[in-house]
Amino acid sequence: MRIVEIVKKHGPITGEEIASKLDLTRATLRPDLAILTMSGILDARPRVGYYYSGKSSQALIADELKRIKVDEIKSMPIVIKESTSVYDAIVTMFIEDVGSLYVVDVEGGLTGVVSRKDLLRQSLGQGDLHKMPVSVIMTRMPNIVTVEPHETAYEAARKIIEHEVDGLPVVKKTGKPDGKDKLEVVGRFTKTNITKLFVELSEGI
Secondary structure: OHHHHHHHHHOOEOHHHHHHHHOOOHHHHHHHHHHHHHOOOEEEEOOOEEEEOOOOHHHHHHHHHHHOEHHHHOEOOOEEEOOOEHHHHHHHHHHHOOOEEEEEOOOOEEEEEEEHHHHHHHHOOOOOOOOOEHHHOOEEOOOOOOEOOOOEHHHHHHHHHHHOOOEEEEEEEEEOOOOOEEEEEEEEEEHHHHHHHHHHHHHOO
16 A cells, blocks of 8 residues: 555654655545554544554454454355254255355254264165164264454464364353253354455454
């Protein structure tokens, strides 16, 4: 961005001087300067002007990963019931083009996850795929790694790496009459979400 290059070369420099070098008005430049200042790329001091903060692009991206919440970038979850047949689960996964399906009970609480590997393994084995429910082959709670909407993108990415999974169900805890928490699936956070976020952050710096 030309603004950053000007500040690097001539800073500290006032907004009016930056605008003059770009042949723009101060008012036109104000939103860009505000964004660059809020993002930490530039610093500003009264009666002195703008100067480059010295933060690297990597440091700025790391800061954003620790600021952005999962709720801001999660994708829509693809949910099926425990009684869904393995055959119908395969069809759903193919149509929706996802790597995992989240399985819920009659009350809508998360009980399991079915991956492409699970379905492929079963389709190559024995049994009637039309009659076999996904509850037979799914990975069950509590062996499922989840993430909550308020957690950061950085925390979610760490979970994906540490547990060597392609994605995480985004869940919200809701109370039940028996006192036990039910996990309601409200989204999914995958490696694709992380990749898109990296691209967006990199293009914005």
